[in-house]
Amino acid sequence: MTAPRAKGFAFRVLASSASGHARAAVLTTPHAEVETPTFMPVGTQGSVKGLTSEDVASTGAQIMLGNTYHLWLRPGPDVISSLGGLRGFTRWPRAMLTDSGGFQAFSLGGNLPRPAPANGPAQAPRKSLVTLDEEGFTFRSHLDGARHHLSPEVAVRVQGKIGADIQMQLDVCPPGDSARDVVEAAVSRTTRWARRALATERPEGQALFGIVQGACFTDLRRAHADELASLEPSFDGLALGGFSVGEPIPKMYATLHEVAHALDPERPRYLMGVGTPRDLLEAIDAGVDMFDCVLPTRNARNGQALTRFGRVIIKQARYKDDAGPLDPACTCPCCAGGYARAYLRHLYLAGEMTVLRLLTLHNLHWYGELVRGARAAIRGGSWAAFKARTLADLAEENRVTC
Amino acid sequence: MTAPRAKGFAFRVLASSASGHARAAVLTTPHAEVETPTFMPVGTQGSVKGLTSEDVASTGAQIMLGNTYHLWLRPGPDVISSLGGLRGFTRWPRAMLTDSGGFQAFSLGGNLPRPAPANGPAQAPRKSLVTLDEEGFTFRSHLDGARHHLSPEVAVRVQGKIGADIQMQLDVCPPGDSARDVVEAAVSRTTRWARRALATERPEGQALFGIVQGACFTDLRRAHADELASLEPSFDGLALGGFSVGEPIPKMYATLHEVAHALDPERPRYLMGVGTPRDLLEAIDAGVDMFDCVLPTRNARNGQALTRFGRVIIKQARYKDDAGPLDPACTCPCCAGGYARAYLRHLYLAGEMTVLRLLTLHNLHWYGELVRGARAAIRGGSWAAFKARTLADLAEENRVTC
Numbered sequence: 001m002t003a004p005r006a007k008g009f010a011f012r013v014l015a016s017s018a019s020g021h022a023r024a025a026v027l028t029t030p031h032a033e034v035e036t037p038t039f040m041p042v043g044t045q046g047s048v049k050g051l052t053s054e055d056v057a058s059t060g061a062q063i064m065l066g067n068t069y070h071l072w073l074r075p076g077p078d079v080i081s082s083l084g085g086l087r088g089f090t091r092w093p094r095a096m097l098t099d100s101g102g103f104q105a106f107s108l109g110g111n112l113p114r115p116a117p118a119n120g121p122a123q124a125p126r127k128s129l130v131t132l133d134e135e136g137f138t139f140r141s142h143l144d145g146a147r148h149h150l151s152p153e154v155a156v157r158v159q160g161k162i163g164a165d166i167q168m169q170l171d172v173c174p175p176g177d178s179a180r181d182v183v184e185a186a187v188s189r190t191t192r193w194a195r196r197a198l199a200t201e202r203p204e205g206q207a208l209f210g211i212v213q214g215a216c217f218t219d220l221r222r223a224h225a226d227e228l229a230s231l232e233p234s235f236d237g238l239a240l241g242g243f244s245v246g247e248p249i250p251k252m253y254a255t256l257h258e259v260a261h262a263l264d265p266e267r268p269r270y271l272m273g274v275g276t277p278r279d280l281l282e283a284i285d286a287g288v289d290m291f292d293c294v295l296p297t298r299n300a301r302n303g304q305a306l307t308r309f310g311r312v313i314i315k316q317a318r319y320k321d322d323a324g325p326l327d328p329a330c331t332c333p334c335c336a337g338g339y340a341r342a343y344l345r346h347l348y349l350a351g352e353m354t355v356l357r358l359l360t361l362h363n364l365h366w367y368g369e370l371v372r373g374a375r376a377a378i379r380g381g382s383w384a385a386f387k388a389r390t391l392a393d394l395a396e397e398n399r400v401t402c
Numbered sequence: 403m404t405a406p407r408a409k410g411f412a413f414r415v416l417a418s419s420a421s422g423h424a425r426a427a428v429l430t431t432p433h434a435e436v437e438t439p440t441f442m443p444v445g446t447q448g449s450v451k452g453l454t455s456e457d458v459a460s461t462g463a464q465i466m467l468g469n470t471y472h473l474w475l476r477p478g479p480d481v482i483s484s485l486g487g488l489r490g491f492t493r494w495p496r497a498m499l500t501d502s503g504g505f506q507a508f509s510l511g512g513n514l515p516r517p518a519p520a521n522g523p524a525q526a527p528r529k530s531l532v533t534l535d536e537e538g539f540t541f542r543s544h545l546d547g548a549r550h551h552l553s554p555e556v557a558v559r560v561q562g563k564i565g566a567d568i569q570m571q572l573d574v575c576p577p578g579d580s581a582r583d584v585v586e587a588a589v590s591r592t593t594r595w596a597r598r599a600l601a602t603e604r605p606e607g608q609a610l611f612g613i614v615q616g617a618c619f620t621d622l623r624r625a626h627a628d629e630l631a632s633l634e635p636s637f638d639g640l641a642l643g644g645f646s647v648g649e650p651i652p653k654m655y656a657t658l659h660e661v662a663h664a665l666d667p668e669r670p671r672y673l674m675g676v677g678t679p680r681d682l683l684e685a686i687d688a689g690v691d692m693f694d695c696v697l698p699t700r701n702a703r704n705g706q707a708l709t710r711f712g713r714v715i716i717k718q719a720r721y722k723d724d725a726g727p728l729d730p731a732c733t734c735p736c737c738a739g740g741y742a743r744a745y746l747r748h749l750y751l752a753g754e755m756t757v758l759r760l761l762t763l764h765n766l767h768w769y770g771e772l773v774r775g776a777r778a779a780i781r782g783g784s785w786a787a788f789k790a791r792t793l794a795d796l797a798e799e800n801r802v803t804c
Contacts, residue, residue, distance in 0.1 A: 045752040046745070052756055054739065075722070075748040082723050083744055091740050320477070321484050337456065338493050342485055343448070346477040350447040353755050354454055 005236045006207040011268050017383035021261035021287035024378040027237075027268050029165035030205040031087065032062065032095040036268065036289035037374050039280070039367045040065040040097060042297060045074070046090050048364070049297055050357040053092040058333065059361060060368030063095040065292045068159055069104035073141050073148075077161035085163025096164035097292075099272075100155040102137060102171060105148075106130055109139025134189065136170065152196035160202045168239065168272075169197040171211040176246030183215045186242075187224050198233050207236035209270060212263065215242055216251050221259040229264040237268040240288070244274045253282045261287035277306070277370055278394055281387050284374050291371075296363035301356050303348050306366045308393055312341065314359065319345045332365035334358040407638045408609040413670050419785035423663035423689035426780040429639075429670050431567035432607040433489065434464065434497040438670065438691035439776050441682070441769045442467040442499060444699060447476070448492050450766070451699055452759040455494040460735065461763060462770030465497040467694045470561055471506030475543050475550075479563030487565025498566035499694075501674075502557040504539060504573060507550075508532055511541025536591065538572065554598035562604045570641065570674075571599040573613040578648030585617045588644075589626050600635050609638035611672060614665065617644055618653050623661040631666040640665045641672040642690070646681070655684045663689035679708070679772055680796055683789050686776050693773075698765035703758050705750050708768045710795055714743065716761065721747045734767035736760040 008030030016023040027034040041048045041056055044067045048056050056064060066086050071077070083089040086096050109130045130139045136151030155170040170193050172186040190213050197208060210228040214220035221240075228238060240260065243252050256271070260283065263269045270290035271283050280291055296306065305312040307327040312319070322341035326334060334344070339358060347355035370390070377386030410432030418425045429436040443450045443458055446469045450458050458466060468488050473479070485491040488498050511532045532541045538553030557572040572595050574588040596612050604610065612630040616622035623642075630640060642662065645654050658673070662685065665671045672692035673685050682693055698708065707714040709729040714721070724743035728736060736746075741760060749757035772792070779788030 045749075045754055047749055047752075047754045047756050050755055052735075052739065052741075052760065054735075070752075074752060075744070079723050079744060079748070083725055083742055089742070089745050089748075091745075321481050323485055333454075333456075337454065339454075340485055340491070342477070342481060343491050343493075346481070346491075347447070347449055350449075350472075350476060352447055352449045353452055353758065354449050356755065357759070358454065 005234055006205065008205050009207050009236055011237070011266065013265070015379045015381075017285075017378050018381065019384040020285040020387075022284050022374070022378050022383045022387075023265075023287065023289070024375045025268070025289060027095075027289070029095045029207070031165055032093075034062045034095050035375055037280070037284045037371045037378075038062055038290055039371045040290065040292040041364050041367075042067070042292055042294050043090065043092075044294075045070045046080075046086065048360070049301060050353070050360045051364075053090050055357070055361060056092070056364070057094065059364035060372060061094070061364065063097060063165075063290075064090075064092055066090075066096060066098045066162065066164060067104060068098045068101035068155065068162060069108065071098070071162055072101060072158050073143055077158050081161040081163060085161075087163070095166070097166040098159045098162055098164040098168065100168045100170040101150055101158065102155070103173060103273075105137045105139045105150050106132070106173075108142045109137070109148075132172070134192070136193075152193040153200045156197050156200040156202050156208070160206065163203065164206070166207045166209060166237070167202065168209050169194050169211055169235075171213060171241050173213065173242045173245065174215065176215060176242070176244075178215060180217060180220075183213070183217055183220060187213045187220055191224070191227055194228055194231060194235070198231060198235070209237040209239050209268075210235035211239045211241040211272070212259075213242045214259075216247050216255045218255055218258045221255065222262050225259065225263045229267070235267065237270060237290075238263045239270040239272050241272045243271060244279070249279075252279075253286075256283050256286040256288070259286075263287070277367075278391065280367075280370060281374070281391055284378075285383075285387055296367050297360050300359035300363045303355075303359065304363075305359050306363050314341065314345050314348050314355070316345075326359075326362055330362065330365065330369075332362045334362040407636055408607065410607050411609050411638055413639070413668065415667070417781045417783075419687075419780050420783065421786040422687040422789075424686050424776070424780050424785045424789075425667075425689065425691065426777045427670070427691060429497075429691070431497045431609070433567055434495075436464045436497050437777055439682070439686045439773045439780075440464055440692055441773045442692065442694040443766050443769075444469070444694055444696050445492065445494075446696075447472045448482075448488065450762070451703065452755070452762045453766075455492050457759070457763060458494070458766070459496065461766035462774060463496070463766065465499060465567075465692075466492075466494055468492075468498060468500045468564065468566060469506060470500045470503035470557065470564060471510065473500070473564055474503060474560050475545055479560050483563040483565060487563075489565070497568070499568040500561045500564055500566040500570065502570045502572040503552055503560065504557070505575060505675075507539045507541045507552050508534070508575075510544045511539070511550075534574070536594070538595075554595040555602045558599050558602040558604050558610070562608065565605065566608070568609045568611060568639070569604065570611050571596050571613055571637075573615060573643050575615065575644045575647065576617065578617060578644070578646075580617060582619060582622075585615070585619055585622060589615045589622055593626070593629055596630055596633060596637070600633060600637070611639040611641050611670075612637035613641045613643040613674070614661075615644045616661075618649055618657045620657055620660045623657065624664050627661065627665045631669070637669065639670040639672060639692075641674050641692075643674045645673060646676045651681075654681075655688075658685050658688040658690070661688075665689070679769070680793065682769075682772060683776070683793055686780075687785075687789055698769050699762050702761035702765045705757075705761065706765075707761050708765050716743065716747050716750050716757070718747075728761075728764055732764065732767065732771075734764045736764040 010028040013025040152170045159167040171190040319341040412430040415427040554572045561569040573592040673690045721743040
């Protein structure tokens with residue numbers, strides 16, 4: 001079961017679960033092997049906030065995500081390219097994926113900086129229109145207000161210079177509660193943009209993934225998945241976009257269980273921007289291979305640590321003189337280093353940035369262990385038991401949300 | 403040449419320079435051996451900003467400083483004591499020293515927090531009186547306005563609970579431009595406080611250092627040094643306080659060269675709060691063994707890196723696409739990790755905290771190498787040449803100041 005398309009890429013399924021559609025596979029890129037299911041830490045601006053690349057590797061992560069919108073605006077694709085591409089620039093020795101920039105162009109591109117008035121309170125950023133038409137997005141940089149145009153072709157060219165192993169096509173992602181006709185229009189345009197992206201020349205050794213839209217309309221999702229899978233030249237992987245954008249979580253799960261396994265089984269399946277540990281378990285069961293989410297890193301910076309016993313909100317007074325680590329069974333540098341909850345709480349309340357790094361290392365290590373455990377269970381024939389046991393551990397009161 | 407006083411302490415001079423008064427020694431504490439000359443990174447709130455204890459150890463530091471004022475107010479000596487003292491709390495495996503808290507009580511203790519008004523710009527903190535009399539300081543916490551009293555006895559007791567290897571006596575430090583009678587009064591009171599500190603019971607295995615004052619009045623300094631050295635029970639080391647507090651730098655150097663070597667040679671000599679690489683070289687030559695300063699860590703957080711070729715101000719446009727490390731000969735995690743100046747500049751401009759950790763590691767490594775080089779030169783009989791060569795490297799345009 002292989003489907004190498006871009007040079008140096010391969011995807012090999014090693015095992016599938018008896019119940020559900022979970023699978024363990026290896027994605028080979030020109031620079032690394034990525035065992036799936038995998039979780040990609042988000043390095044928005046060329047850095048997973050608070051961590052060096054060495055730190056990120058220590059959490060077990062095998063592939064990292066960079067945000068094209070941010071890197072395009074600063075430091076710019078030419079600087080990154082001249083420093084050896086994103087992997088050379090960030091000194092990340094494993095695989096890299098970049099998004100297309102469309103999501104942030106839409107959500108951030110309208111937030112223009114506004115000079116602070118001499119007196120009086122600071123003012124909210126000025127919202128300008130982001131225009132979206134058949135050609136692409138026109139937006140203004142949230143850094144300096146400069147006008148930029150992002151088309152399917154530009155997305156491929158900018159990502160080409162940034163130089164990750166895997167590029168994502170530019171797509172149209174409607175809000176989770178959009179009407180069917182809005183979703184249909186987004187799906188059609190995403191397909192037209194998919195053809196334009198595939199027709200754009202990109203550097204050898206970079207893969208390109210297509211993005212399936214369709215919100216929670218199962219028929220639209222399945223039709224779009226088939227359509228994107230049939231395009232030639234072909235995509236190296238297929239992603240599910242437009243989830244976790246406002247729809248109810250049970251609806252997302254139900255749609256994933258009906259849709260994910262219908263994506264071409266010979267290509268990696270990537271669920272974009274999702275999610276919680278529970279989300280990952282459900283989506284793996286539905287047949288997804290790859291994930292990214294800011295949750296573990298953002299929560300860490302908000303003082304929240306994931307443990308087998310639920311969330312630890314480190315600022316709480318109950319940890320005032322707690323000599324134990326976040327999780328006694330955890331082998332991350334924070335827990336294995338013997339840092340007590342009381343010490344972490346002190347650093348957090350004192351505003352010492354080291355605690356943000358330690359909690360980020362812990363949470364990413366936790367996600368790394370989750371997908372490592374999933375891979376081992378799938379390959380060992382115990383996926384259903386692993387999923388049930390881990391879900392039971394994630395008791396309802398410990399539920400964390402993005 | 404030994405002078406063990408507190409249990410588990412010893413100080414052994416291994417070599418002295420032919421020119422000047424530089425010396426290489428080993429200070430033994432119950433927990434570690436500290437080779438001198440040594441530089442102590444400042445871990446104000448139980449953390450060298452941006453670094454874990456493991457990070458600090460990686461820079462070659464053998465002893466770390468904690469600020470009693472900050473640790474007393476938050477998390478408090480009882481919490482630290484219950485977590486195994488400051489070394490256990492911070493997981494620092496080597497030696498620790500705490501200051502007395504007097505300096506910060508005086509400089510920060512009057513800055514009361516003030517609620518922000520509903521409208522209009524934030525207001526500067528309200529300055530309240532810090533009272534200083536024969537009994538000690540009365541001040542209010544800059545965190546919550548609570549009133550505290552700091553006496554020579556309280557300083558010993560609080561430091562006793564914090565539990566560093568080395569305590570400092572409470573002293574009186576007048577501004578650098580004070581008149582002779584003001585300095586004389588400070589010296590006399592510091593001596594009376596020294597007797598009170600020595601008479602206060604402290605935990606076994608904690609050393610206590612006395613502090614020599616006298617500003618740049620050489621005769622006052624020498625007389626005070628002799629007086630403190632003669633006290634019984636005796637101090638385990640002698641410090642030079644009241645330098646780098648506003649006096650001209652050449653005057654500080656001249657005073658150090660006349661005074662430092664006159665401090666009891668059988669005890670370690672510690673120059674408090676100083677200084678630049680040049681300051682260290684001059685003071686080592688004058689006979690000083692121990693240093694602390696926030697310069698390398700604070701400058702790092704301001705985007706300044708020390709190199710053999712002068713300061714690197716990382717935000718400068720000249721580093722926009724500079725592929726080289728901060729210093730090609732440096733073996734710190736930042737330089738040896740291959741992080742390019744262009745990458746560090748990008749992270750700094752993007753507000754990514756990882757760059758602050760990397761620059762802090764680099765600067766502390768630089769200080770670690772400076773004192774390591776000094777020790778090797780003194781022991782190898784080449785101190786004068788080492789000092790001259792290193793000073794020449796620190797060309798005037800590269801001068802960094804605290």
